[in-house]
């Protein structure tokens with residue numbers, strides 16, 4: 001069984017370039033928005049530089065990622081695992097990015113930014129569907145923005161996870177909040193996934209456009225002006241954040257808080273927003289400020305990266321929970337899948 005699963009892993013690696021491009025194109029082509037060809041060009045570029053090549057076929061066996069230290073320790077100090085770094089240095093970790101499902105203001109075509117509106121029923125369904133797609137990928141840590149649409153998406157997605165660990169929101173806004181939300185059972189902690197909510201993953205602050213209708217704004221100020229506000233890299237909307245400004249805080253947060261977890265071998269899911277995730281993808285995929293302009297993300301579609309030795313390898317969007325390729329991205333994930341299967345049967 002292990003050999004069979006591993007062979008699938010090798011196969012998935014060999015056909016990765018093709019899978020990635022067609023998988024993403026299909027996924028993003030279906031929706032109202034899509035991931036544009038620029039990103040594929042970057043994919044090919046990475047492949048040419050060797051990131052997707054032989055190292056993929058030579059994956060070392062790594063511990064199944066079921067162990068956890070104290071949730072509070074991990075969250076209060078992302079560098080907590082530094083002492084384990086040498087053991088885990090050659091490790092890989094999964095990074096899942098999900099843009100929240102459709103919100104009530106997406107539905108009304110309003111500029112939303114940092115206004116905190118919930119998901120629509122369709123958004124709820126998208127989040128559940130996203131959860132099915134990643135239900136076999138191990139998750140040790142969850143990061144969301146401070147906004148309810150991202151938090152709902154993360155929580156709804158986790159209702160579908162096969163491992164059935166409980167996502168627990170960390171409260172460190174005050175000493176009392178931290179003390180009052182402690183868990184006193186090591187077993188229960190092991191069955192929990194810490195969820196860290198931070199404003200630095202919030203949607204870009206849209207300034208005086210927040211609450212305005214996108215179409216009416218285009219009619220009033222012109223299509224070009226609105227496109228510049230929405231998609232240029234460094235032109236902010238009136239009194240709001242440009243993508244560059246959004247990237248400064250979102251990518252800094254990713255580097256300071258999330259990357260150390262990945263380097264320590266923790267599998268991470270981030271549920272966030274169109275523009276905070278575009279900034280993070282710009283960093284992961286080394287997109288230029290020109291290339292990121294045409295990067296569009298669909299609501300509720302999970303995107304998987306493998307973090308390996310400080311590099312990020314884009315693996316596209318898991319097509320469905322039953323698809324072998326989803327589990328066979330790396331030997332570690334294949335072994336994890338096997339463990340889950342053994343638990344069920």
Ligand SMILES: O=C(O)[C@@H](CO)OP(=O)(O)O
Nearest residue numbers: 110111112113203230274
């Ligand atoms: O309104 C917003 O907050 C964002 C995301 O929905 O819009 P845009 O796609 O224009 O960046």
